[in-house]
Amino acid sequence: MLKKERQAYIIQQINIHNKVLSSDLCVQLAISEDTVRRDLQELAEEGKLIKVHGGALAKSFHFTIESKQVYSLPEKKIIAHKAIDLIKDGMLVVISGGTTMRELVNMLPPDLNATFVTTNVPIALELLEHPNAEVIFFGNKLLKSAQMAVGAEVVQRFGQIKADLCLLGTNSIDLNFGITDLEWEIIEVKKAMIACAQKTVSLAISEKLNSTQRLQVCALDQVDVLITELAPSDEKLLPYAKRGLAIL
Amino acid sequence: MLKKERQAYIIQQINIHNKVLSSDLCVQLAISEDTVRRDLQELAEEGKLIKVHGGALAKSFHFTIESKQVYSLPEKKIIAHKAIDLIKDGMLVVISGGTTMRELVNMLPPDLNATFVTTNVPIALELLEHPNAEVIFFGNKLLKSAQMAVGAEVVQRFGQIKADLCLLGTNSIDLNFGITDLEWEIIEVKKAMIACAQKTVSLAISEKLNSTQRLQVCALDQVDVLITELAPSDEKLLPYAKRGLAIL
DNA sequence: AAATTATTTGCGTGATTATGCGGGAACGCA
DNA sequence: TGCGTTCCCGCATAATCACGCAAATAATTT
Known part of the structure; x- marks a missing residue:
């Protein structure tokens, strides 16, 4: 040779x-x-x-390590770290978008052997950097504001899979209205993501607790785990724990 | 002898x-x-x-070794510029991957109103930056090496559209073997992209002329236009012109 | 056709490069 | 701290290369 x-x-x-x-x-x-x-x-x-x-x-790897940390808030890192423990080898994980998720993907242990399904372009790109992750992208029309694929095609394809875990970056979460979001097309997709997964995890920094947007993604009882940067015993989280959510 | x-x-x-x-x-x-x-x-x-x-x-080896570095950018810019003139308002454009394409997308005039279909993640991300472009991503399993979606699902969906233009980033092009590529899964997708478009344009820097890889994407007669950084009168291009390709 | 010239080829020599091995230093992890 | 791994350095070996030269071949001229 x-x-x-x-x-x-x-x-x-x-x-x-x-x-x-x-x-x-x-x-x-x-x-x-x-x-x-x-x-x-x-x-x-x-x-x-x-x-x-x-x-x-790889050179790119080095760059991502050095540059991405700049705009990643420490809270998001804490949250991401907690969430990673939920992902086990061989799992099929549905993952939404957002900077918290980017951070999470970045921190995935290199030897993790899992399959990830997403509709978010930056997340997909980040996942491609991972040495062992298999990446599935459900595509269709892309929504500029969220940099993700939306539409009936996407929803339908989520209906065809059974995922172990759904990691949901959360804009707003509220005791009464559950998880809410801004755009119609986004909540359609998120609904589908939740529906196909056995377990739904909401990742939200504490600022987003008790805030609402116009459109409901799902009620609180459809969420199994809530991850914030706060200690599980924090009083802000007590009402959520009472509703049956596991807190990390 | x-x-x-x-x-x-x-x-x-x-x-x-x-x-x-x-x-x-x-x-x-x-x-x-x-x-x-x-x-x-x-x-x-x-x-x-x-x-x-x-x-x-073979010369093609040189490319794989230099791949991650964005080399010969000026040439790629010339090529991209020539190709942009082919894209008109209202068109449905199928676009593959590669750094030349990234350059092209970057240079798209902001007022252009076209729809782009791609399976390449970085290209999709770049397209999302454009203010007016509508972006469709045909997704499925993502191939790490090419950062693009591959597989039957993708091929099938290209079969369901009729595009005006197919912009093909080209690894290797040769008079006899036509356009060739490295991986089986990639050529399947590229074939589908060519098949669905009325007009196929190959973008290749002149180094890539007369080089071959193992797998054939399509014969030369399926390509309508060849764009390189050379002047159309350059003698390296003459044989291609004789085969009926338009040269830019 | 013969002679001359130019080109190509093979070989020998010494230089260069590539590779593997051993020993000691440096590193990372528990 | 100690232990195993990985790294670095120098050396030996073998393969490959570059150069000059002479023989062989081809091309050209006379």
Whole structure:
């Protein structure tokens, strides 16, 4: 095997998985670890990847780590972290949009082997960066304001799956009106997402508690878990706990 | 054996295997390694292949190795600019992926009122930035390497539309093999995109002319327009013009 | 046809490159 | 802190390359 060929293979692997392990490569390519390391070093010098202990990372990966943290609020990180524990290997997870979700996807453990279904373009892009996640995008007409696919086609396709978990980024949640949103087309899709999942989790920073929008996505009793950045014992959450929601 | 004959054989081998080893060639052709090396060097100077230690690689290898870097941006901008003139108000445009396409979408005039259909996530995201474009995303399982949706669902949905224009980012285009690509799932989608459009336009920087990959997307006669950064009178384009392609 | 010239080819030599191995240093994790 | 892994460095080996030169071949001239 030619050297350039090997390096092309490494680049390919990097582009797909966003990372490579030296140990893996030397098995796959049937060469010594030393040669792998030399290849990685060369490619790193050419700026094609970033060499780290044990292997190498895609350049884009590095950027996302460094830049995305800038506008991610610490609260959202806390929420995302709590939610990640709910995702187990082999699950089929329906996931909506929003910056909290972006953060969550970013923080997914690299060895997680789950399938994600979304209709949100930035989330899909972020999910594609994950080495092991399988990503399904239910597409159709895209709604500019929410950067997500909407419409009957999408709703219908959610009707054809049975998901384990629905992670719902939540704009507004209220004791009486449940989860609400702004646009008709969005709530249609969110309804479908909730309906197809066994368990629905609402992710909301505490500011969004007890606020309402015009249109109802679902009543409170359709939500199983509520995740905020607050401690479960916080008094703001007590009324929700009384309604039967698990609080994290 | 004549020199030209040998070199033709080498080119042939390169086209089939995407690489050759000097050591193999000198056995197959029954000549000394020195001669092989001289031949490879000549062919490399003519730009027919890339010489590396131990043999030579097809030009297409160069692309995969450079892939993540947005190289030859100025050329891509020229190409994108030429292609934009083909898009008129009210059109339904099918658009594939690639950095050239990203550039094109970026350069779209803000007052353009067209509908775009794509299966590529970054392109969709870029299109969403446009104030007037309507964006349709045909989704399904997403392919990590190409960041696009693939599979029967997608193909089927292209079968349900009649587009005015298909803008095809092209990896490799060749007089005999037409447009080719790397992955089975990708060519299936591209085929569907071409089939549903009245007019197919191939966007390719001149480096990609006369290179091939393993799988054929379509023959040359299914392409209506070829756009490169070269002047239409350039001699590299003449054979394509003779095959009936409009050159921009 | 013969001679001359130009081109191509093969070989030898020494230089360059690629690769693997061993030992010690550095790292990461518990 | 200690242990296993990974890394870095120097070296040895083998493969590949580049250069000059001479023989062989092809092309051109006389």
